[in-house]
Amino acid sequence: MKHYSAFAVAREALRYHTGWERAWRSPEPKKRYDVIIIGAGGHGLATAYYLGKNYGIQNVAVIEKGWLGGGNTGRNTTIIRSNYLQDPSAAIYEKARGLYEDLSQDLNYNVMFSPRGVMMLAQTQHEIRGYQRTAHANALQGVQTEWIGPDRVKQLVPIINIDGPRYPVLGALWQERGGTARHDAVAWGYARACSAMGMDIIQQCEVTGVRSQDGRVVGVDTTKGAIDCDKLGVVVAGHSGQLAEMAGFRLPLEAISLQALVSEPIKPCMDVVVMANTVHGYMSQSDKGEMVIGGGTDGFNNYTQRGSFHHIEETVRALVETFPMISRLKMLRQWGGIVDMTGDRSPILSKTPLGGCFINCGWGTGGFKAIPGSGWGMAQLMATGHSPLTEAFSLDRFKEGRFIDESVAAGVAH
Numbered sequence: 001m002k003h004y005s006a007f008a009v010a011r012e013a014l015r016y017h018t019g020w021e022r023a024w025r026s027p028e029p030k031k032r033y034d035v036i037i038i039g040a041g042g043h044g045l046a047t048a049y050y051l052g053k054n055y056g057i058q059n060v061a062v063i064e065k066g067w068l069g070g071g072n073t074g075r076n077t078t079i080i081r082s083n084y085l086q087d088p089s090a091a092i093y094e095k096a097r098g099l100y101e102d103l104s105q106d107l108n109y110n111v112m113f114s115p116r117g118v119m120m121l122a123q124t125q126h127e128i129r130g131y132q133r134t135a136h137a138n139a140l141q142g143v144q145t146e147w148i149g150p151d152r153v154k155q156l157v158p159i160i161n162i163d164g165p166r167y168p169v170l171g172a173l174w175q176e177r178g179g180t181a182r183h184d185a186v187a188w189g190y191a192r193a194c195s196a197m198g199m200d201i202i203q204q205c206e207v208t209g210v211r212s213q214d215g216r217v218v219g220v221d222t223t224k225g226a227i228d229c230d231k232l233g234v235v236v237a238g239h240s241g242q243l244a245e246m247a248g249f250r251l252p253l254e255a256i257s258l259q260a261l262v263s264e265p266i267k268p269c270m271d272v273v274v275m276a277n278t279v280h281g282y283m284s285q286s287d288k289g290e291m292v293i294g295g296g297t298d299g300f301n302n303y304t305q306r307g308s309f310h311h312i313e314e315t316v317r318a319l320v321e322t323f324p325m326i327s328r329l330k331m332l333r334q335w336g337g338i339v340d341m342t343g344d345r346s347p348i349l350s351k352t353p354l355g356g357c358f359i360n361c362g363w364g365t366g367g368f369k370a371i372p373g374s375g376w377g378m379a380q381l382m383a384t385g386h387s388p389l390t391e392a393f394s395l396d397r398f399k400e401g402r403f404i405d406e407s408v409a410a411g412v413a414h
Helices: 006-018 021-025 042-055 087-101 103-107 125-141 150-156 183-196 240-247 309-322 324-328 368-384 396-400
Strands: 032-038 060-063 118-122 146-148 171-175 200-202 207-213 216-222 225-234 253-263 273-276 281-285 291-301 331-342 348-351 357-361
Touching (some): 032 042, 032 216, 042 357, 042 368, 060 183, 060 225, 087 368, 103 183, 118 125, 125 171, 150 171, 240 253, 273 309, 309 331, 357 368
Parallel strands (some): 032 060, 032 225
Antiparallel strands (some): 146 171
């Protein structure tokens, strides 16, 4: 009797139940595509999907130097919210949150969206004023959030300590329709839908050069050969600067590692997402019972995807006062993801100085929650040359001083 590894069984089950053949086997690239998307993470796959679904552009290749969803899409803490202060940010994140609600039905693939609610704790008087201001802004934007007091916080999160000596909980900004989703499933769902349209998802295929003629992109050079295209989308969080240099322009951003960790599984004790910006920490509980914990970015530029001891100490030490029960937990695993950080902590979705080349980057610490909205807007921009969702996030804003300052909303929390 022949024996199969658990990985082989899972692979065959996935192939049988989802029709995974094209995406799994990474077909050899064709000579020419209408559109090439560099980056098979959530944003790149969502862009390809909405190009096909909304605009009928299906001669598309999604090129990935590693494996599908192996970058930041598989390395985040899965939080979904849209309670941002500035109008352009609220618009694109709320579009994404709304699409997440029906994404499983749209893709015919369970992305495990869980609208469990997201609260952002106010632990200083300054944060009270800031979050109340955001709540009023959200009301004008049509985003459903509310300011709640300490008693309501304790009712929603019984394990929280609202009377901490250094950082008492004074209230919170509460978004009841925020939540989480399964990050891997989001990537797989989009990939499966793209594959069903006839798009090629080409893994282990690194781009080594961008070819242009008369100021317009004509193709890319890869480790699997040269490929021609009419339009090129660069969607490679963490390495956007390198790809931009290949295309002949520079980007106003820097790469920093963002770390997270999960505890050993425990019984259900917290069914909402809690973020505490004052102490630089946020936490939720996964379906498997793990406490998913994250904090701020590293204090220096780097490209590491590993964890570090100082992150464990700084993040957990800060959260122990607010959640005393986590002091008795053991850590199960830890990891890092490479994030692109712009000066105003808002993304770039834009045309570039190279004709036919478009860029999607700079999501900083908040990329996962934006995947459907980002893909929707980026697809519209690439197909038609304009998108109301992306207009404010163009590269021109840095020359014109039109900054979208989300440093408070995006600098720490997810």
